[in-house]
Amino acid sequence: MEEKKLAIIATKGSLDWAYPPFILASTAAALGYETEIFFTFYGLQLLKKDLDLKVTPLGNPGMPMPMGMEKWFPTLLTALPGMEAMMTSMMKKKMASKGVASLEELRELCQEAEVRLIACQMTVDLFDMDSSAFIDGVEYAGAARFFEFAGESDICLYI
């Protein structure tokens, strides 16, 4: 059986959207896929040593909130100071209580399983990001490098 390939582009840097790339990549690796994730724009936050990701109900009508708040809580009030911190803390607690892995753990499992993590060099330069803030084992490259692998992948996801 020839090894299948999965290519993922991770573009989002919020706590909720950080999960799909790492869950799919680690699972694919466990299934024997050769896997690569290309992190670009806000997705680069997922490569920071110190993950300080947040989730916000602001502008996200699909996000379930405690006590069914998403049904009656005025949208404008989700912009109040402290809302983001509160929702982030509640989401983290909920995940821990349900046995959902932390992002750090999933990311580590990805690295253990030899998922290749590639940071978009252009975005790193654009936002003047310091690569010493990123975890070890990250490759820095551009779009052409992504296509080299994505072009022969069996599955290619944009997240």
Next chain:
Amino acid sequence: MADFDEELDASGLNCPLPILRAKKTLVGMESGKILHIIATDPGSVKDFEAFARQTGNELIESKEEGGKFLFLIKKS
């Protein structure tokens, strides 16, 4: 009782951790040996079926007992 060689308790863990832990345990086992997995994630039933089909490790048994999901997987 010893109808398996190794045991993995993935109780309380949610997707995709039971699969990832199982994969990790299987890597350290010899071909033909049997791994017993205990999980509480209801999604693990379909996931272990799919895992077995895609990795070639054989799912010998899958059952529910007292709210737990129990699997026997034979390393290919």
